[in-house]
Amino acid sequence: MNAYAPILVLGGLAAGFAIFSVVMASLIGPKRYNRAKLEAYECGIEPTPHPAGGGRFPIKYYLTAMLFIVFDIEIVFLYPWAVTFDSLGIFGLVEMLLFVLTVFVAYAYVWRRGGLEWD
Numbered sequence: 001m002n003a004y005a006p007i008l009v010l011g012g013l014a015a016g017f018a019i020f021s022v023v024m025a026s027l028i029g030p031k032r033y034n035r036a037k038l039e040a041y042e043c044g045i046e047p048t049p050h051p052a053g054g055g056r057f058p059i060k061y062y063l064t065a066m067l068f069i070v071f072d073i074e075i076v077f078l079y080p081w082a083v084t085f086d087s088l089g090i091f092g093l094v095e096m097l098l099f100v101l102t103v104f105v106a107y108a109y110v111w112r113r114g115g116l117e118w119d
Contacts, residue, residue: 063115067107074103 081088081096088095110116 060115060118063110067110067115070103070106074100 077099078096081092085092
């Protein structure tokens with residue numbers, strides 16, 4: 001338990017600072033509300049009304065999210081490989097080349113099918 005004490009103290013300090021910042025901002029911050037500040041902000045575009053059921057989102061949003069996850073996971077696997085590159089030798093190099101090639105094939109497929117074009 002002694003090994004985790006500094007981590008717990010740091011987590012407590014971070015949580016305390018976050019709570020303190022939010023509370024103090026709400027107490028001493030300016031409170032000048034107007035109609036424009038209370039409206040939803042959508043990157044400068046006027047919000048359009050949606051149907052009662054919430055409407056449908058284009059599939060491009062989900063494809064973009066999936067591509068982000070694929071490349072994010074690739075980076076997660078590249079970090080430990082880079083740290084232990086010397087000890088893995090040629091086996092580690094070949095395995096990582098196969099892994100990156102697999103991800104590149106998926107990227108090329110999505111690119112060829114037009115999944116990266118935002119219409």
